[in-house]
Amino acid sequence: MTRNGVAVDFTDVTRVYGAVRALDGFTLHIEPGEMVALLGPSGCGKTTALRILAGLDEQTSGTVAVDGHDVTDVPPNKRDMGMVFQAYSLFPHLTVLDNVAFGLKLRGKARRERTDLAADMLDLVGLSEHKQKYASQLSGGQQQRVALARALAIQPRVLLLDEPLSALDAKVRVQLRDEIRRVQLEVGTTTLFVTHDQEEALAVADRVGVVNEGRLEQVAAPADVYAHPATPFVAEFVGLNNKVSAQVVDGRAHLLGMSMPAARGSIGSGSGVALVRPESVTVTADPAGAASVTSVAFLGPISLVHCALADGSPIVAQVGSAHTTGLAPGVQVTVGVEPAELLVVPAAAKP
Amino acid sequence: MISSRLRGRIGRGLLLALFAAFFLFPLYAMADFSTRNLIQGGRTLQAWMNLVQNEMLYRAIIVSLLLAVFTVVLMLVLLVPTMIWVRLRAPWGRRLVEFLCLLPLTIPALVIVVGLRNVYLWVVYFFGESALTLTFVYTVLVLPFAYRSLDAALSAIDLKTLAEAARSLGAGWTTTILRVVVPNIWSGILSAAFISIAVVLGEYTIASLSGYQNLQVVIVAIGKTDGPTSVAASLATLVFGFMLLLVLSLVTRGRRPGGASIASTAAQKGRP
Numbered sequence: 156m157t158r159n160g161v162a163v164d165f166t167d168v169t170r171v172y173g174a175v176r177a178l179d180g181f182t183l184h185i186e187p188g189e190m191v192a193l194l195g196p197s198g199c200g201k202t203t204a205l206r207i208l209a210g211l212d213e214q215t216s217g218t219v220a221v222d223g224h225d226v227t228d229v230p231p232n233k234r235d236m237g238m239v240f241q242a243y244s245l246f247p248h249l250t251v252l253d254n255v256a257f258g259l260k261l262r263g264k265a266r267r268e269r270t271d272l273a274a275d276m277l278d279l280v281g282l283s284e285h286k287q288k289y290a291s292q293l294s295g296g297q298q299q300r301v302a303l304a305r306a307l308a309i310q311p312r313v314l315l316l317d318e319p320l321s322a323l324d325a326k327v328r329v330q331l332r333d334e335i336r337r338v339q340l341e342v343g344t345t346t347l348f349v350t351h352d353q354e355e356a357l358a359v360a361d362r363v364g365v366v367n368e369g370r371l372e373q374v375a376a377p378a379d380v381y382a383h384p385a386t387p388f389v390a391e392f393v394g395l396n397n398k399v400s401a402q403v404v405d406g407r408a409h410l411l412g413m414s415m416p417a418a419r420g421s422i423g424s425g426s427g428v429a430l431v432r433p434e435s436v437t438v439t440a441d442p443a444g445a446a447s448v449t450s451v452a453f454l455g456p457i458s459l460v461h462c463a464l465a466d467g468s469p470i471v472a473q474v475g476s477a478h479t480t481g482l483a484p485g486v487q488v489t490v491g492v493e494p495a496e497l498l499v500v501p502a503a504a505k506p
Numbered sequence: 507m508i509s510s511r512l513r514g515r516i517g518r519g520l521l522l523a524l525f526a527a528f529f530l531f532p533l534y535a536m537a538d539f540s541t542r543n544l545i546q547g548g549r550t551l552q553a554w555m556n557l558v559q560n561e562m563l564y565r566a567i568i569v570s571l572l573l574a575v576f577t578v579v580l581m582l583v584l585l586v587p588t589m590i591w592v593r594l595r596a597p598w599g600r601r602l603v604e605f606l607c608l609l610p611l612t613i614p615a616l617v618i619v620v621g622l623r624n625v626y627l628w629v630v631y632f633f634g635e636s637a638l639t640l641t642f643v644y645t646v647l648v649l650p651f652a653y654r655s656l657d658a659a660l661s662a663i664d665l666k667t668l669a670e671a672a673r674s675l676g677a678g679w680t681t682t683i684l685r686v687v688v689p690n691i692w693s694g695i696l697s698a699a700f701i702s703i704a705v706v707l708g709e710y711t712i713a714s715l716s717g718y719q720n721l722q723v724v725i726v727a728i729g730k731t732d733g734p735t736s737v738a739a740s741l742a743t744l745v746f747g748f749m750l751l752l753v754l755s756l757v758t759r760g761r762r763p764g765g766a767s768i769a770s771t772a773a774q775k776g777r778p
Contacts, residue, residue: 209670209674210673211670211673211674230673230678231670231673231674232673232674232675232676232677232678233676234674235676236674237674237675238670238671238674240667240670240671242664242667243664243667244664244667244668244670244671245671246668246671246672246686246689246690247663247690248689248690248692257672257675258675258676261675261676261677261681262676302671305671305675306674306675309675309676315674
């Protein structure tokens with residue numbers, strides 16, 4: 156079952172639709188067997204990159220190589236890539252088993268062999284008891300699992316997942332997300348996963364690439380992307396961020412009466428805006444505090460405490476729900492930031 | 507409550523009976539007339555036997571049936587790949603194709619015949635003088651109906667995703683169309699085919715004006731000398747067309763667009 160994946164290389168790939176540059180000098184290397192998630196808002200070009208790799212779209216310039224070979228002129232049906240689509244894509248006229256065996260049939264496998272292989276694949280995604288059903292008899296999550304089994308049955312060189320979870324409801328989404336990761340690790344296929352959901356990307360991928368306006372802003376391990384965003388856009392898109400005005404002096408950021416190191420990519424000196432994650436913000440009830448609580452949103456294990464700073468600007472703190480006693484709207488508080496590197500961007504920057 | 511339901515039922519039954527009488531009475535009259543022995547009185551099946559015994563009529567029936575088959579084949583071969591292609595690769599051309607396909611509806615048969623005269627000089631030059639060359643005109647003539655059926659069927663499936671899924675699994679275009687798209691628009695193809703057959707079997711004007719002998723032309727010709735036989739032929743055509751449409755409605759009802767069997771449809775209904 157285990158297969159060594161192949162490397163995938165996008166080199167300076169650009170795709171222009173009329174006046175829109177959907178991809179603009181997109182360069183990405185994917186290691187054999189690695190799972191890379193492309194994360195970005197809709198229309199940022201991440202799906203275009205995936206479709207170009209699949210051969211369903213064509214780049215205007217640049218090259219795409221699989222296992223070191225340029226695949227630009229290879230039609231999609233010869234690229235050997237398994238793809239799971241955002242929309243349900245099972246063939247409605249075939250049973251689940253025949254859907255999974257479809258690609259094997261095209262590869263000239265004997266009936267016996269393809270039925271066995273397809274059954275194995277359905278085992279892998281936990282749907283062996285639904286073999287004889289039709290797509291219309293399955294739930295959305297089951298359909299996407301069959302689609303995954305179908306994509307993997309052909310033992311593709313690369314697995315392409317185009318927002319496979321976005322049509323599903325929240326609970327199924329999390330389940331299937333973990334399932335996809337488990338299966339991917341089991342078969343070891345190089346995988347490109349496209350999503351607009353940061354939690355999804357951070358949870359499953361070896362590396363996350365954040366895409367904005369056709370460009371890769373940052374590619375790094377999920378923890379790095381989260382902790383050390385390379386650009387204001389990444390900081391803004393990955394996680395909710397507070398913007399707190401800060402002064403940078405000698406490589407240190409001064410804000411809320413505290414001082415901490417300014418991260419790489421920050422402005423050199425002068426005043427700017429520090430991007431602070433809600434979980435790094437501390438709120439303490441303090442009758443002498445300059446800030447006040449405006450509202451508290453209870454989210455189960457955690458709560459979001461919205462405060463107004465002395466100058467009236469808003470800030471959100473994420474606090475364990477056990478620690479919110481005494482934090483009611485109107486209460487005076489002291490707001491602080493846990494010491495860590497902070498990214499400070501020019502005040503006018505619109506991330 | 508119950509009485510109003512009952513009243514509704516009675517009303518419906520009454521309406522149905524009224525419609526049935528309206529439509530079936532002429533058919534009954536035709537059946538009665540075509541089995542009457544006009545000279546000696548009593549009943550005879552001679553008119554119906556003439557359908558195969560009368561050389562001219564028999565040949566016309568064969569010609570019309572062949573025309574129907576050829577028209578359907580040519581229409582499907584032309585239209586199905588074109589419509590799929592336009593939807594997938596040239597969406598800007600969809601309105602144009604629709605307009606072109608609906609155009610024959612707006613042009614009177616007489617104008618078509620006059621316009622086709624020049625074209626048919628070439629058609630006859632290449633294919634010889636045969637009533638079967640009407641296939642080409644009839645293919646144009648059935649385009650509006652066939653287009654509508656196929657368009658509805660194609661709209662009911664996610665063509666782009668299905669085609670891309672098939673392609674990514676290794677299917678070339680021919681395989682994609684034949685093994686993935688066609689089975690999923692099967693009901694549309696059937697209805698396009700049946701409606702085309704009905705149109706071709708009932709066509710008179712163009713055949714008559716261009717001097718070819720199809721079934722309708724011969725029925726009219728025979729009607730001038732032998733009433734019962736021409737009525738028998740008309741009734742046979744009507745019943746045949748009616749049966750085709752009945753089969754069509756049964757097939758498309760029993761068969762889901764997905765092509766799943768009736769059993770699976772029932773199973774699905776059982777699901778919440």
